[in-house]
Amino acid sequence: MKAVAIAHPNIALSKYWGKKPGEWNVPAVPSLSITLAGLATTTTVAFDAALTTDTLTINGAAIAALRATELLDHVRSAAGLTTRASIVSTNDFPTASGLASSASGFAALAVAATRAAGLDWPAERVADLARRSSASAARSLFGGFVELDGDIVRPVAPAGAIDLRVLVCVTTEAAKAVSSRIGMNTTAAKSPYYAGWLETAPRIHAELKAALLAGDLPRVGELAEQSAFAMHASAFAAGIVYVSGATLDAYATVRALRADGIGAWATMDAGPHLKCLVHAKDAAAAKARLEASPGVLRIIEATPGEGARVSASTGEDARPGASSTGASGVQGRSPCVDR
Numbered sequence: 001m002k003a004v005a006i007a008h009p010n011i012a013l014s015k016y017w018g019k020k021p022g023e024w025n026v027p028a029v030p031s032l033s034i035t036l037a038g039l040a041t042t043t044t045v046a047f048d049a050a051l052t053t054d055t056l057t058i059n060g061a062a063i064a065a066l067r068a069t070e071l072l073d074h075v076r077s078a079a080g081l082t083t084r085a086s087i088v089s090t091n092d093f094p095t096a097s098g099l100a101s102s103a104s105g106f107a108a109l110a111v112a113a114t115r116a117a118g119l120d121w122p123a124e125r126v127a128d129l130a131r132r133s134s135a136s137a138a139r140s141l142f143g144g145f146v147e148l149d150g151d152i153v154r155p156v157a158p159a160g161a162i163d164l165r166v167l168v169c170v171t172t173e174a175a176k177a178v179s180s181r182i183g184m185n186t187t188a189a190k191s192p193y194y195a196g197w198l199e200t201a202p203r204i205h206a207e208l209k210a211a212l213l214a215g216d217l218p219r220v221g222e223l224a225e226q227s228a229f230a231m232h233a234s235a236f237a238a239g240i241v242y243v244s245g246a247t248l249d250a251y252a253t254v255r256a257l258r259a260d261g262i263g264a265w266a267t268m269d270a271g272p273h274l275k276c277l278v279h280a281k282d283a284a285a286a287k288a289r290l291e292a293s294p295g296v297l298r299i300i301e302a303t304p305g306e307g308a309r310v311s312a313s314t315g316e317d318a319r320p321g322a323s324s325t326g327a328s329g330v331q332g333r334s335p336c337v338d339r
């Protein structure tokens with residue numbers, strides 16, 4: 001009745017922003033992400049008959065379980081359980097600040113909760129459970145490059161498909177003011193450019209996927225940057241602003257790197273941290289320049305990583321469904337209240 005899971009955040013190269021009306025947290029546009037090694041959420045779920053309510057701590061602080069309880073209710077219903085659970089989660093990176101802590105968090109929670117409840121579900125089913133809590137979390141179930149199209153999540157290329165590094169330029173340790181859920185719902189309701197986003201995003205996604213499968217990093221980088229700016233432009237027009245001065249200074253540095261012949265591209269999510277995509281061979285040079293950018297506190301260098309899994313420290317294997325599906329060929333945000 002207890003399990004520990006580890007999951008990594010993912011960064012969308014082509015972004016999800018907005019939901020299909022009338023469906024349960026199904027993205028309005030397809031997205032493609034890279035699951036990151038180098039940042040991790042570790043979550044322990046223990047069903048405990050002595051508890052009268054689910055309890056949740058993130059990095060040692062008690063938090064109302066809310067969305068975690070919704071996920072646990074699905075698990076309890078599938079497993080025929082009524083027992084409440086304690087959830088203990090830790091992030092080794094800033095929580096709820098646009099570093100995808102809800103993706104790794106709900107992915108880790110879905111893996112740990114299903115395993116603790118004795119459900120041996122294939123990764124796709126665990127991903128669908130995580131997607132209902134936070135759509136981007138579905139992508140963290142898998143490693144490498146992962147697509148989310150409607151409610152279908154699938155790995156599209158292994159971690160080694162492109163020798164990529166992601167330089168996460170941390171510009172604040174604080175949680176953001178507007179969650180991605182509120183940000184995207186406000187964009188859909190108020191932005192005059194949301195319709196343009198819905199029209200543009202699938203084309204960028206298809207072109208990016210093709211470029212990735214062709215191993216064309218410069219094209220992947222260009223399209224990732226287009227996707228990020230199209231998403232943020234639609235949000236801006238609804239008064240939803242995630243970037244800060246530090247983000248824009250870091251972006252100027254990325255452009256300066258390009259002007260100097262170094263392939264570097266930017267992407268940003270629902271927070272002020274700029275993520276710079278570079279070929280592995282250029283990572284050291286790009287990192288040195290970005291470290292000097294005003295407002296960049298530190299840089300986390302991430303590589304493509306593996307999907308969510310039961311922690312080896314429990315002595316068990318491993319990925320969800322490993323015993324029933326051979327892990328489906330899979331290789332590779334905390335249950336926080338927002339992303």
Ligand code: DP6
Nearest residue numbers: 012015016134135136180181269339
């Ligand atoms: C900008 O998955 O956090 O990171 O489904 O409402 O929890 P909910 O939203 P969430 O949104 C992610 C938005 C994004 C882009 C992306 O990851 O595709």
